[in-house]
Amino acid sequence: MLANTRTGSGPPLILLHGIGLDRATWDPVVPILAREREVIAVDLPGFGESQALDATPDVAALAAAVEGLGIERPHVAGNSLGGGIALELGRRGSAASVCAISPIGFAAGREGVYARAMLRTIHATATALDSRAELAYGGPARRTALAALVMARPWQVPAPAAAHMNHTTARAPGWDATLPAVTDWEPAMPACPTTIAWGDRDRLLIASRQSPRARRRLPDARHVTLRGCGHVPMWDDPEQVARVILDAGCKNGA
16 A cells, blocks of 8 residues: 545645755645645655565556545656656546646657766755755755756745655665666657646756647647746645646546
């Protein structure tokens, strides 16, 4: 069973984080979502408090692990790797609706090489800072310098939350196995109402290239832009992120 936290009431909504993070990355938006949904924030296999998979942790295997929660056709929202898993759950008919935020699967050519290199740099930096993360992320200027690749407004992240993200990335037993398994995955159109949202300041999965590509490849999805947001936008603008997720579910009549 995947580690998870549940709160709120209403139609179930599963939240899936990106590689190296855990369910706490959704903390800014959970209280907003919980006004209208039963929110289930999940630690993916090999991250946070969830054990790694015995099998290769590709997107299909990770989606199967989420299905193992036994929640019948929930709404699903995911960021980055979690966005790819959300799209896969939709394709498999396991989701009532999907909201994929800056999802994997739309990189082409050197973009994939760049993303892998940047992720390896993030992991190496987190590992180097692990023993002194509270100090490293103690001031807003330092948080901005360290997290500007993945957030548009990293100074808004409280120091304890930023340090927690660093620890989670540095200590994730699933990091090495998961990274190569997900970077070559390609999505297909889900069999449910689907929203794809991209932070216009995403510098990791570059919004100016990958968002238009997503529109071409999945033209039946609803495509929106998160203004003033980076790759991991939950601390950048919690209200905007929550509204996009809730609107995705409302399109299904929930």
